[in-house]
Amino acid sequence: MAEDLSRRRFIGVGSAALAAAAGLQIAEGQENKVPRSPDHHLPNESEPGPNNTTLDKQNPSSVWPPETDAGGQPPFKYSFSLSHKRIEEGGWTRQVTMRDLPVSRKVAGVEMRLISGGIRELHWHVGTEWALMLYGNARITAVDQEGRSHVSDVSEGDLWIFPGGIPHSIQGLGPDGCRFLLVFDDGNFNEFETFLLTDWIAHTPPEILAKNFDAAENPFANAPRKELFIFERPLPRPLEEEQKAAEAGTGRVPHSFDFHPGQMQPNRKAKGGEVKIVDQKVWPATNIAAAIVTLKPGGLREMHWHPNEDEWQYYVTGKARMTVFAAGGRARTMDFEEGDVGYVNKSVPHYIENTGETDLVFLEVFPTPFYEDISLAEWLAHTPARLVDEHLQTGEAMLNAIPKTKAVITP
Ligand code: MN
Numbered sequence: 001m002a003e004d005l006s007r008r009r010f011i012g013v014g015s016a017a018l019a020a021a022a023g024l025q026i027a028e029g030q031e032n033k034v035p036r037s038p039d040h041h042l043p044n045e046s047e048p049g050p051n052n053t054t055l056d057k058q059n060p061s062s063v064w065p066p067e068t069d070a071g072g073q074p075p076f077k078y079s080f081s082l083s084h085k086r087i088e089e090g091g092w093t094r095q096v097t098m099r100d101l102p103v104s105r106k107v108a109g110v111e112m113r114l115i116s117g118g119i120r121e122l123h124w125h126v127g128t129e130w131a132l133m134l135y136g137n138a139r140i141t142a143v144d145q146e147g148r149s150h151v152s153d154v155s156e157g158d159l160w161i162f163p164g165g166i167p168h169s170i171q172g173l174g175p176d177g178c179r180f181l182l183v184f185d186d187g188n189f190n191e192f193e194t195f196l197l198t199d200w201i202a203h204t205p206p207e208i209l210a211k212n213f214d215a216a217e218n219p220f221a222n223a224p225r226k227e228l229f230i231f232e233r234p235l236p237r238p239l240e241e242e243q244k245a246a247e248a249g250t251g252r253v254p255h256s257f258d259f260h261p262g263q264m265q266p267n268r269k270a271k272g273g274e275v276k277i278v279d280q281k282v283w284p285a286t287n288i289a290a291a292i293v294t295l296k297p298g299g300l301r302e303m304h305w306h307p308n309e310d311e312w313q314y315y316v317t318g319k320a321r322m323t324v325f326a327a328g329g330r331a332r333t334m335d336f337e338e339g340d341v342g343y344v345n346k347s348v349p350h351y352i353e354n355t356g357e358t359d360l361v362f363l364e365v366f367p368t369p370f371y372e373d374i375s376l377a378e379w380l381a382h383t384p385a386r387l388v389d390e391h392l393q394t395g396e397a398m399l400n401a402i403p404k405t406k407a408v409i410t411p
């Protein structure tokens, strides 16, 4: 083994010695034989001509990728800042779908702002809706397949789930309405083409409407001819009063459609941050799993992958970089900040590092009821040390010192 190591070092000495002489870093690998400098001052690193310097500043890992990057797989980042914003009297909305970010085949996201009194019209859709309240307060309503109701008020940090096909609404409350994130388990989802109450009524013959409600005449003669979608109205009645009326005869949904992560302890807490995992184990109503991750400056969400589903990410606050290793010698690093969406396919390995000076908060959302991951460190810690050492030449002492349970966050 010692001989192997010294032979490898000897073979590498040519380029390493050159690099040392020139004060440069040279990495091995087919794309990286050209000289690069820590401050990018070399002739081959100059950037004459047009540069979008604002965008460049936000994407340092694209402008000067780490020397371990190679292959340039398609982007796994999109920003809500680039999305079309639909503006209505009661608020606004915008979305990031696979039409914007082709890699995000299984998940789409929507941001929405509702003013105080602003209503997201009664509607439903084929996919499941998972939500995080980002600011303010709202009242949500839903009715399940047995006529049981859910009416509750949600605030910043709260979650809700509306399973596919379950009709629901959201209304902004005082003092300043709300802003929230919606996540759908369908990459091709379209928030502008949901099943809307007014749209359906407007597209049903009046005599059918009359017959359906056993009325002499169409009771919906005054209903709007065009969808409302998001509109402004007075605030709802007191919560208990609306709950009681909605539950008449059928009761309440058996498992609450809302969830309050603020009331749960982190699953993992480390010097570098903490993570809360919210899946069907703690929230029986949900069929979408999520991890809410906070990383301190310099903290690392450790190298890992998810064997059961794709991961959709939303960056709530702070700055990060993520490298996605795509096999076949390909790896790409991208940078993220507030309002950005990231996507990692099932079983594809990655890490997320806080590269900013403030806390980084981001979501990992999975279109599956249960959270699963495999950590590089945990894998190596439970594989015979000799076998691993024969691959990586670390010495067995290093391998034996790896904690036996996954860190999730390091340090
Ligand atoms: Mn919805």
Ligand code: MN
Pocket (backbone or CB within 6 Å): 304, 305, 306, 311, 350, 364
């Ligand atoms: Mn992950």
